[in-house]
Amino acid sequence: MSEAEVVNMPIAKAINEGLRRAMADNDRVILMGEDIGTLGGVFRVTDALQAEFGSARVLDTPLAESGIIGSAIGLAMNGYRPVCEIQFDGFIFPGFDQITSQLAKLTSRHDGLLNFPVVIRVPYGGHIGAVEHHQESPEAYFAHTPGLRLVSPSTANDAYWMIQQAIASNDPVMFFEPKAKYWAKGDVALEGEPLGLHKTRVARIGKDVTVVGHGAMVPVLLQAAQVAQSEGTSIEVLDLRSISPIDYDPILESVRKTGRLVVAQEAPGSVSVGSEIAATVAEKAFYSLQAPVLRVSGYDTPFPPAKLEGLYLPDADRVLEAVDRTLSY
Amino acid sequence: MSEAEVVNMPIAKAINEGLRRAMADNDRVILMGEDIGTLGGVFRVTDALQAEFGSARVLDTPLAESGIIGSAIGLAMNGYRPVCEIQFDGFIFPGFDQITSQLAKLTSRHDGLLNFPVVIRVPYGGHIGAVEHHQESPEAYFAHTPGLRLVSPSTANDAYWMIQQAIASNDPVMFFEPKAKYWAKGDVALEGEPLGLHKTRVARIGKDVTVVGHGAMVPVLLQAAQVAQSEGTSIEVLDLRSISPIDYDPILESVRKTGRLVVAQEAPGSVSVGSEIAATVAEKAFYSLQAPVLRVSGYDTPFPPAKLEGLYLPDADRVLEAVDRTLSY
């Protein structure tokens, strides 16, 4: 891959570029959502796409999430590949029935004779100081639902490629965008062969403790690893990338090496993706684990008012506290 | 407690009696739902209650689950204690936003100054040979949601008491009724002091392996224990009763004794209540466990057509297979 093809850009822009390329490549790809057209989305992720592709491919919809997902299903039935934007994580729930009882089940209801290549983009997570319903991490609801795929990029390069891979998938894909990192820049290789959509990535090699997370958690984990290094602890950081299915091989491989695992997530910990990883690793790596798998999560409360989000959201300190605890076994 | 106060009745009738008593005791208790009035519900759980209390206390609603939950919230704001029936598990999702973004959060949004004593009755689970959406186990979605309480009786006595305790609670309670067991009879002590709503119950004492489950899983676990006994394995059976919060003390106590745990549930296993129990027990009983916590669950597929439900739903054989596996460590 030549250097000329590498461009430094923020994550929001990388998604925008990925969308643009997917739309240019396939005229059945359409975008739908609230305020995604003229405005380019409240986070400007779809900026300029309506001007380029027209309002028959970048559709501002009426204000109704069930309507957005339900219509996307009908569009998919006629060969379209709709990419729906949910404006904020907390507003996905009015569309919940269409996602879980319809979209997730329709491939099997049709015995695989029809596909439902619908992408649902969800800007998710905290750290933006916003009001209620604007900072949530609802991944667990969908990860529990058979028939959906869930992914979440943590870098600009992944954002660019994974949105295209999600659109190319013939299955429904929920695409969780770490909105607090929309403006975080990174190098994007515009050409080349990306990592598989559902692959866990080793983000930093270490040997004492494994930590795993996705989205906006990954930079926190890397920061924790940095701090730990200065204190003599070597942390291996895994970027989950795919929340459903989970690519367990790299996690198990790492745990077999370190014997210790900390799972970090912004979502409430009970019945969460972290619970699943902890349960599965504790089962599959039973003889390798030298300490219980520890979870660092949002508390089991509604996402608090912004002034408390710093306490609520796992930061490097909380990750390190758990790392220290696993080392104390 | 005198013997005269013990009556043998099916679970559906026990809930009916519990509802009747709660309504007689407190005229702010009202029932709402589709077909619960004249018809007495499609499972007849509310049979004869409209005739007794009137259609201003047993309300047949328009056909809209969001409308049912959303109105129940408004009723609760004026001091009513609404008990909502969702006709079948799979039809709860149109009401999902009102449950998770409103009902579950409203107590904290109000700083505790208003309470939301809403009960949501959900006939749930398989084993009735029904069509799509009629046999699901959606507990995980709600157990992940802060602000809700989830319980599920497995006996007629619990059914009678727990529905009353749920109605008496000042918090929103989701009441999962094992519909396949509606006609299973049991002794109900009509007076006396019931076990706490959120207590795990030891349903059978054993020493080799602990198994835990709720609702219609419990009789399956007891059956497995019976079979195991004849093969020389002593299984301790725990009836979870409360899905959120989970009463971990009896589980940990049992695991400290047996060193082995199998968690059984009808729901898909990924990111499930079983994942949470497995993760937590593996953490809290790290040094006691002699084998990994194993989960026996529905597969991670949509609930299959009825002819396959026998394969999908964990039965005593599948529980025993897992028991054997934990013993092989």
Add this chain to the structure above:
Amino acid sequence: MPWVQDPQPVQFLTPDGDFAPNESAQAFAAELESLDLVALQEMYRDMALTRAFDTECTNLQRQGQLALWVPSVGQEGAQVGSARAALPQDHIFPSYREHAVARIRGVNLVNVVAQFRGVTHGGWDVTDPAHGNFHLYTLVIGSQALHATGFALSQVLDATKKAGEKDLPAGAQGRETNEATIVYFGDGATSQGDVNEAMIFAASYQTPQLFFVQNNKWAISVPVERQARTPIYRRAAGFGLKSIQIDGNDILASYAVSNRMLKDARAGGGPQFIEALTYRIGAHTTSDDPTKYRENEELLEWQAKDPIRRFEKYIKSQGAEDSFFEQVAADAGELALKIRDGVLHMPVPEPGAMFKHVYAEEHPVMQGQAAWLERYENSFEAGESA
């Protein structure tokens, strides 16, 4: 005070089968011109065979061969009239009671029964042209309305592209598509948010769509008065759909108004709505006991308005002969036998089927669990043979 003056529901045939179009019907009379005796007889046959099918399925359920049956008895007029107005290129999104429509569009009725025997959640290949673009039944009340709207929107997008245009601004007029989408649902379903959102989206994008509500007066045990205080067709008018109420037991009314509205929809006239006043003569499903909640007089009253008997009288007056009716009766008997045979010999899916189509693409969890189940099942056979 009424806020709108409701016209009479469109009616051509009186309950006694006399052709006597009322005032509301006049505007649609031209739609019937193309119906010759052959066509009329075909429509009669549609209704009669569907009823025979329903009777057979009810019997099969009683005999333990089906977990459940959902009869359409009494609603055949509304269904057949509208379905016969659809063109082959139109798409149809049913609820779960549109057996007459399924048959007309080419679906083998045995496949419609499959989900009630518990062997599938679907039953037919919707991509097979032989099935007339008849989509799967949907059991979550009202949710198919949005799928239909999305499908109809895709028809608009296709037409937009074909016209070489790239925009679909807010407020734009409807566009000629030459194909339409019909969605069926019940009176109870009109209370669901999804059905209302579907009308809102349809109006917004001016989709080529016909919303067809069979107001059969009941949603299980709940009377339509609980869902609506005003005629349901007015809701659609409020959303800006063209909306008309018809005598749903008059197959000619159903045909004529559907035909006109579908033509209008295909030509760019935007979404349309029909409220067909009809009645569910049987139980909601075979699990239901309607005597618990409704009066026998009501049933008798509606039996007197039966869509089949009414139409029988009419086509006799138009020249249909006894031999025709004898042939239909024979066909009905044959259909019943075919259904029975098909149901009794319906294959049970392989265990592995559960995992096969959850995802369109490879999925490690499906592969792992399918393999586990196979090993597990084999362990018994091994054990048994050992």
Add this chain to the structure above:
Amino acid sequence: MPWVQDPQPVQFLTPDGDFAPNESAQAFAAELESLDLVALQEMYRDMALTRAFDTECTNLQRQGQLALWVPSVGQEGAQVGSARAALPQDHIFPSYREHAVARIRGVNLVNVVAQFRGVTHGGWDVTDPAHGNFHLYTLVIGSQALHATGFALSQVLDATKKAGEKDLPAGAQGRETNEATIVYFGDGATSQGDVNEAMIFAASYQTPQLFFVQNNKWAISVPVERQARTPIYRRAAGFGLKSIQIDGNDILASYAVSNRMLKDARAGGGPQFIEALTYRIGAHTTSDDPTKYRENEELLEWQAKDPIRRFEKYIKSQGAEDSFFEQVAADAGELALKIRDGVLHMPVPEPGAMFKHVYAEEHPVMQGQAAWLERYENSFEAGESA
């Protein structure tokens, strides 16, 4: 062809402040009789102070003191007119922009700002009688409409019990309650299933309720033409609600029609609906840049219809003196200072607050996590002091 002939929106005051009731207004003129100059001045003051409040909050946001502000500029006429028609016993469910209503009902406006400073998701004690039954803001678009309907249903149930009756059959007429419920929402919100279900339930139970939509032409960047092809008030009429469109920038129209409808609702007349045509003069929120999606001419056009200036001219013609306006200006300045001071001194919640009211009753997970967090926080202090 239009399917309904729309009357003119009710208007008493022209944009220039002349009292010239149009035809639609005639029927409501009697509602204004009780408004003497004192009352009119109070209404003016309501609008002026709300605008000063909005300006101050926008400044506070610009200065980094608030995460966000949601201005109501331009919509004060619709809000104040309706809020002044409400009686103390009525309950009010706002969306998130009804600052004028909050103030009128007795909520300290500092508390309204609290959630935008990130210290709470609520902000005031809705059970305190001093707060005039003004419920919390709701950010999930349209969901409060169902809460309002449930609340209004509770008013029906209370009245039913009081009347010694136990039944509420389908189709029953409305019942006198002597109290009503108002719910506010926007034009965009009318597309949500919940708002439609709320109207359906309200019609079904004939609740004493006023649905008040402020059609400010925009839902963030989406024009109302995307939500609705026909005037929104017609939707409500379709559901069987009494429904009227008004000039929402005419405070007298808002007051008169709200007053009439609330009286009707309290007397058992069932649910009512007002579509107030107004305009969001400012940005959707301080995060928004409306120049990206709307034309300056539109803004200028609506600025010319400003509800405050219009009403100022009118009450001057009715005898309001300069001293009154000076006093209002002084009060506005004082309010702004009070708000600023209140915001800057707003206490930040304790960490433990997060766990405190998630449940009304004891909860082991909350206790455990609160204790953990306390220990964890203390460990830093311990470390720091060590």
